[in-house]
Structure formats: structure tokens, C-alpha cells
Amino acid sequence: MSRRPTLLVVDANRPSATTVARVMASASGGAHTVVAGDLAEARQQLEDTPVLIAVDERELEPVLAWSLAEAPAARVICWTQDTTEVALSAAQRDPRIDAVLGWPSFRSTPRLSEVAYATRRAMGNGRGGAALKELLLWGASVASWQPRTTVQLGSVCEGVLALGERLGLSTRVATRASDATHELLMNAMYDAPAAGGRPLFAHDRKASITLTPEQAPTITYGCDGVLLGVQVTDPFGRLDRRTTLASILRGVAAASTTGGTGPLDTSGGGAGLGLFQLYMTAASVVVEVVPGHSTRVTWLYDLTVRLRDTRTLPNSLLLYVTPHASPETP
Structure with missing residues (x-):
């Protein structure tokens, strides 16, 4: 029998x-998990090279420096109670x-579902990411659309707002989800489409557009009473x-300097600005990219x-870029 990963x-x-270690052991299918209070203790306890390191931000720098030499292939999860x-x-x-x-x-x-x-x-596991309904409690209300035109984009945003209010959300929270929907769809419908490596619509985000069925994104909205989610996938x-x-960090740095009340540099525009706005209004944002797919x-x-507390709590970002698996890839 092969040794369990560490x-x-x-x-x-x-x-x-x-608690985090117990969740990680379960999520990994029973990997051997070592718990340490600091790097020195970790080095004493480790018998095998870890494939995944989860670390409090206060220990991040020494752990990164050590792991570059001792566990260069290890993936890293970090958490913080302060600014990210x-x-x-x-x-x-x-x-x-x-x-x-x-x-x-x-x-x-930290949120154990995120861990x-x-x-x-x-x-x-989960190369392309999980569908929204898999991230919510069983029985959640879920709806999906596949808009192809600018008019349909607006209709979906209105539908998200109406559905949120019907599910008992406050107007402010329902509007926040509708705004997130708009940002995500603008990115997916205007910034993402390309032909021959050249963007098709990003040059004018105010123009009316029509996508082919193959270009259209899929949006899913869901709510289980605890979490509210919007998920958009483009092809x-x-x-x-x-x-x-770079986009999210630029905004976080500006918010840290101004206490969240100062103006944001929007010179970059496009999908980058939208991602920062999404990040700052969410508990967590999960970005999963299969390049070219x-x-x-x-x-x-x-x-x-x-x-009002969402303005001061740290936000989560989970970011994965993985190659497209060919049909022959197991």
C-alpha cells in the first residue's frame, strides 16, 4: 500500500x-495531517514532505521560505483575520x-467550507470547479440563464433582483447580488469573447452586442438562506x-490606505476593476480558469x-488556473 500524502x-x-486539520484530512480522503504551532515545531514533527501547507498569515513568510527548499511542489492555503x-x-x-x-x-x-x-x-479534485448548487446547502433555490444579448444581460440582472426579494432578502442585499451579476456578465460577454487571440467586444462596453450560442456564458444564481451565490462560466x-x-491587490491597497472611503483608481477598467468590486462585496470569490477553455x-x-460589517471583514479569494485535460487524460 502506498504511503498517505502529508x-x-x-x-x-x-x-x-x-479543527482545520480534521477538515483537511476528510476533504483529502484521509491524508496524514501534521499540526504545528510554528515552523520550528513543524520541522520537528514532519517525517515526509508535505504536498499541501495551510498556514496562518503570521507564519506565512518563514513557511514559504522554508518550503521553497524543502517542499517546492507543495500547494499553499493561507488565512488571516486582518487585511488580506x-x-x-x-x-x-x-x-x-x-x-x-x-x-x-x-x-x-476560517470558514471550513472554504478550507x-x-x-x-x-x-x-474538481478540475473545472464545482457547480454553484454543490457549494450551497441541499434544497437551495437555484436558477440559471444563458444570455446572448445586451438586452438579455439586463433582463437577467432584473430577474436576479426580483428572485432575491421573493426569497426574503432585503432590497440592499438583493441589489448587491444583482450588481455582482452585472459585473460578472459584463466580464463574460464583453471582455472574454475573442477570435484569433483578439478581443471582440472589449473596446466598447457600452455597445449593444449579440453572441453566438457557442460564445454565450452560463449564469447560475442560488440561495440557501445562509449563503447567496452568483456563478458565471464563459467558454x-x-x-x-x-x-x-494585480487588480484585487490594487484595490485592497487603496482601501487599506483610505479606510475604504477613498476613491478607487479605475484607470485599468474592464474585467480587472470588476473583479475587485466583486471581491470587496463578497465573503469569498472563487476564480477557476482552464486556459482557452x-x-x-x-x-x-x-x-x-x-x-455594515462586510466592509471591515477580510474577504476570501480562491484562485485556480489548470490546463485543459484531453480526452485521453485520466
């Missing part, structure tokens, strides 16, 4: 680390970081890691958090 959790908060700026900056430098998880201060652990999802993806796969991180962005909003 996972490493580094966090001085022992109760939280133990430091961890996102590290993700810009180190492509092994797949997930930066915002840990709400009122919770005893489980990040673990499964890091272990090679192009043109969003990249560098653009995603598909881009899936999922916006998740935590309905258990008061709306």
Missing part, C-alpha cells in the same frame, strides 16, 4: 488548527498559493492569475453577517 497545518491557535493585502502580495510572488482565506473575527476558525474546497482542489478561459491578483467565477455572500 498535509501540514501551521497556526499558533491550536483549537482552530486542530500581505497574503495577496505573497500570492503575486509565489504561484503555489491557491487560496487566501479571510477569517471573520467572530468565528472560531475543504481549497483542500480538494489542491489535491487535484473562453482568457482570465489569468496575474490580472486577477473556460473561466468560472463564483461570488458568495454570507447572509449571517450584517451588511
Whole structure:
């Protein structure tokens, strides 16, 4: 029998680390999980090279430096209760970081559903990502559309707003989901379509357009009473890691400087600006790209958090860029 893969959790908060390790062991199908309070303890306990490292942001830099030499192929999950700026900056430098998880201060652990999802993806499961209904509680209300025109884009946004209010959401929260829908569809319908590597519609985001059935994105809206989600998938796969991180980090840095009240530099425009706006209004954003094949962005909003508190809590970003598997690939 082959040896079980090793996972490493580094966090001085022992109760939280133990819970996270248990979730990771389950999500990985029973990997051996080592829990340590700091890097020194981790080095003492490890017998095998870890394939996945989950670490509190306060231990991130020493763990990254050590792992570059000792576990260069390991994927990394990081969480923080403070601003995500430091961890996102590290993700810009180190492509092994797949997930930066915002840990709400009122919770005893990072969101365990995010830990489980990040673990499964890091272990090679779910190449294209999970459908929205798989991220919500069983029995959630889910609706899907496939808009092809600018008029249909607007109709979908109106439909999302109406559905949210029918499900009992406040007008402000329902509007937030409708705004997220608009951002995601603008990115998928105007920025994503390309032919011969050249964008087809990004030059004029105010023009009326009509997509072919093959170009049309799919949008899914869902709510289970705890989480509210919007997921958009386009068939192009043109969003990249560098653009995603640079855009979000630019906005996070500006918000950190101004306390979230100052103006945002919108000179970059396009999908990048939209991604930052999505990130700042969500509990978590999941970006999953198969280059040249598909881009899936999922916006998740935590309905258990008061709306005014969402401005100060750290947000989560899970980011995966994976090659397209050929039919022969097992």
C-alpha cells in the first residue's frame, strides 16, 4: 500500500488548527495531517514532505521560505483575520498559493467550507470547479440563464433582483447580488469573447452586442438562506492569475490606505476593476480558469453577517488556473 500524502497545518491557535486539520484530512480522503504551532515545531514533527501547507498569515513568510527548499511542489492555503493585502502580495510572488482565506473575527476558525474546497482542489479534485448548487446547502433555490444579448444581460440582472426579494432578502442585499451579476456578465460577454487571440467586444462596453450560442456564458444564481451565490462560466478561459491578483491587490491597497472611503483608481477598467468590486462585496470569490477553455467565477455572500460589517471583514479569494485535460487524460 502506498504511503498517505502529508498535509501540514501551521497556526499558533491550536483549537482552530486542530479543527482545520480534521477538515483537511476528510476533504483529502484521509491524508496524514501534521499540526504545528510554528515552523520550528513543524520541522520537528514532519517525517515526509508535505504536498499541501495551510498556514496562518503570521507564519506565512518563514513557511514559504522554508518550503521553497524543502517542499517546492507543495500547494499553499493561507488565512488571516486582518487585511488580506500581505497574503495577496505573497500570492503575486509565489504561484503555489491557491487560496487566501479571510477569517471573520467572530468565528472560531476560517470558514471550513472554504478550507475543504481549497483542500480538494489542491489535491487535484474538481478540475473545472464545482457547480454553484454543490457549494450551497441541499434544497437551495437555484436558477440559471444563458444570455446572448445586451438586452438579455439586463433582463437577467432584473430577474436576479426580483428572485432575491421573493426569497426574503432585503432590497440592499438583493441589489448587491444583482450588481455582482452585472459585473460578472459584463466580464463574460464583453471582455472574454475573442477570435484569433483578439478581443471582440472589449473596446466598447457600452455597445449593444449579440453572441453566438457557442460564445454565450452560463449564469447560475442560488440561495440557501445562509449563503447567496452568483456563478458565471464563459467558454473562453482568457482570465489569468496575474490580472486577477494585480487588480484585487490594487484595490485592497487603496482601501487599506483610505479606510475604504477613498476613491478607487479605475484607470485599468474592464474585467480587472470588476473583479475587485466583486471581491470587496463578497465573503469569498472563487476564480477557476482552464486556459482557452473556460473561466468560472463564483461570488458568495454570507447572509449571517450584517451588511455594515462586510466592509471591515477580510474577504476570501480562491484562485485556480489548470490546463485543459484531453480526452485521453485520466
